[in-house]
Amino acid sequence: VENLWLVNGRPGQVDPADRGIAYGDGLFETMLARDGRIRWLDYHLARLLDGCSRLGIDGVDEQSLRAEITAHLPSRPAVVKLIVTRGVGIRGYRPPHGCEPTRILAISSWSGYPADHYTSGIRVRTCELRLGENPRLAGMKHLNRLEQVLASKEIEASGADEGLLLDTSGRVVGGGSTNVFVVRRGRLLTPSIERSGIRGVMRRIVLEAAVAAGIDSTETELERNALDDADELFVTNALSFIRPVRELDGRAYAIGPVTRQLMTSVDERHG
Amino acid sequence: VENLWLVNGRPGQVDPADRGIAYGDGLFETMLARDGRIRWLDYHLARLLDGCSRLGIDGVDEQSLRAEITAHLPSRPAVVKLIVTRGVGIRGYRPPHGCEPTRILAISSWSGYPADHYTSGIRVRTCELRLGENPRLAGMKHLNRLEQVLASKEIEASGADEGLLLDTSGRVVGGGSTNVFVVRRGRLLTPSIERSGIRGVMRRIVLEAAVAAGIDSTETELERNALDDADELFVTNALSFIRPVRELDGRAYAIGPVTRQLMTSVDERHG
Numbered sequence: 001v002e003n004l005w006l007v008n009g010r011p012g013q014v015d016p017a018d019r020g021i022a023y024g025d026g027l028f029e030t031m032l033a034r035d036g037r038i039r040w041l042d043y044h045l046a047r048l049l050d051g052c053s054r055l056g057i058d059g060v061d062e063q064s065l066r067a068e069i070t071a072h073l074p075s076r077p078a079v080v081k082l083i084v085t086r087g088v089g090i091r092g093y094r095p096p097h098g099c100e101p102t103r104i105l106a107i108s109s110w111s112g113y114p115a116d117h118y119t120s121g122i123r124v125r126t127c128e129l130r131l132g133e134n135p136r137l138a139g140m141k142h143l144n145r146l147e148q149v150l151a152s153k154e155i156e157a158s159g160a161d162e163g164l165l166l167d168t169s170g171r172v173v174g175g176g177s178t179n180v181f182v183v184r185r186g187r188l189l190t191p192s193i194e195r196s197g198i199r200g201v202m203r204r205i206v207l208e209a210a211v212a213a214g215i216d217s218t219e220t221e222l223e224r225n226a227l228d229d230a231d232e233l234f235v236t237n238a239l240s241f242i243r244p245v246r247e248l249d250g251r252a253y254a255i256g257p258v259t260r261q262l263m264t265s266v267d268e269r270h271g
Numbered sequence: 272v273e274n275l276w277l278v279n280g281r282p283g284q285v286d287p288a289d290r291g292i293a294y295g296d297g298l299f300e301t302m303l304a305r306d307g308r309i310r311w312l313d314y315h316l317a318r319l320l321d322g323c324s325r326l327g328i329d330g331v332d333e334q335s336l337r338a339e340i341t342a343h344l345p346s347r348p349a350v351v352k353l354i355v356t357r358g359v360g361i362r363g364y365r366p367p368h369g370c371e372p373t374r375i376l377a378i379s380s381w382s383g384y385p386a387d388h389y390t391s392g393i394r395v396r397t398c399e400l401r402l403g404e405n406p407r408l409a410g411m412k413h414l415n416r417l418e419q420v421l422a423s424k425e426i427e428a429s430g431a432d433e434g435l436l437l438d439t440s441g442r443v444v445g446g447g448s449t450n451v452f453v454v455r456r457g458r459l460l461t462p463s464i465e466r467s468g469i470r471g472v473m474r475r476i477v478l479e480a481a482v483a484a485g486i487d488s489t490e491t492e493l494e495r496n497a498l499d500d501a502d503e504l505f506v507t508n509a510l511s512f513i514r515p516v517r518e519l520d521g522r523a524y525a526i527g528p529v530t531r532q533l534m535t536s537v538d539e540r541h542g
Contacts, residue, residue: 136400
């Protein structure tokens with residue numbers, strides 16, 4: 001699959017006055033396409049449109065987005081990234097009236113994560129960088145991602161497969177590009193994403209799969225030390241699904257029965 | 272003056288894979304040009320390059336930037352906005368090796384703020400929105416500005432000329448697009464910008480002008496209620512210089528002698 005980039009439905013570039021560049025004034029989704037369809041497209045679009053509503057980005061039409069995305073899907077596995085910005089504005093934080101949103105669609109081939117991430121688990125390090133807290137931005141997959149960029153450099157330098165990010169108050173938020181789940185005495189726990197972090201599509205799928213499987217699950221505040229007495233630990237996103245954690249900061253974790261059950265269940269769930 | 276937009280030195284558009292769009296992975300400066308030169312260009316470039324260093328954006332050449340900016344200055348007053356992003360990357364937070372930074376230069380005419388902002392002062396309201404805290408990002412004029420976008424909508428709805436922004440802990444950070452100064456018993460105070468906010472060029476000029484004028488000044492933590500017993504209050508940025516505050520949340524302030532002295536001093540200082 002060649003890389004395909006479409007700006008407002010056509011090959012092209014972006015106006016330098018776009019507020020996506022100026023202020024990160026927009027949102028994105030990163031989606032997995034397999035067999036010519038996007039997995040969990042409804043959930044991706046629901047989150048995107050919720051973000052538009054929270055940011056006051058008007059004029060995004062769900063049916064057009066859906067048509068544009070599905071018109072260009074290859075049959076081989078691909079990553080489909082969709083960016084929606086508020087549109088063009090000359091200068092100043094205040095959005096001009098009558099902004100027309102900009103759509104950027106990028107489709108690239110996808111070779112997946114290494115198989116041993118799933119069979120043996122991944123290594124995770126807690127990052128020094130802390131995430132700022134802002135309930136007005138929490139949950140959205142918006143374009144203000146400098147914290148994640150800085151964290152990614154820290155993770156690369158550590159040699160780990162993924163980083164664990166805490167907020168300013170020391171609570172667990174998630175991984176560098178994943179959500180985090182803890183299994184403790186058969187119960188599933190995940191950070192509540194009220195002040196930092198992204199409410200991942202795969203996080204939603206896993207919580208639903210837990211309900212279907214009769215596994216007790218809770219969205220809650222988690223201190224870093226709550227992970228030390230976890231029985232199982234895993235991270236999620238829409239590309240990687242569920243990856244078990246085999247080591248966090250030198251402490252070993254087994255790939256346990258709850259993780260395995262959810263891995264099977266998520267893989268079987270249709271999107 | 273017509274609007275002029277240059278991308279990497281030429282009229283054109285931006286690659287949709289630019290990390291400035293994807294993650295707000297870059298910085299900007301908004302500068303005032305008068306009589307064919309930029310005021311305080313050295314300070315603007317110093318802040319920009321410090322930000323590049325903090326974010327690990329390599330390959331920005333100060334001399335080329337300086338030449339490019341000054342090559343296109345009109346003789347009439349203009350706003351010169353310079354954006355520098357990390358450059359193009361296909362996908363993923365981690366910066367690819369060998370990124371070439373993208374430069375966007377925008378020049379537009381400038382008619383100034385209303386005269387009564389200077390003669391009578393402006394009206395300010397404290398925003399509901401709180402700014403997240405992150406020492407790793409504080410001070411820089413980076414492209415992650417969704418908080419300021421949301422605040423600008425709140426300010427517009429309030430009908431005030433500017434907003435006052437507090438951080439998550441309740442400390443004063445600054446205005447929506449300004450820094451804030453307090454005069455109390457002849458002393459000048461301004462928030463220290465260690466956890467949120469932008470370290471403004473005009474803020475730096477004012478602090479230097481205070482030293483030159485023998486006015487005692489301190490960068491410090493300021494609670495919101497510290498503004499209630501202020502004798503004078505003003506806001507600053509590189510376009511508006513010093514604007515006195517005549518009202519904050521219904522409380523009236525006089526345009527006092529320290530503010531007047533600094534207004535004169537800053538206006539006379541060469542950039």
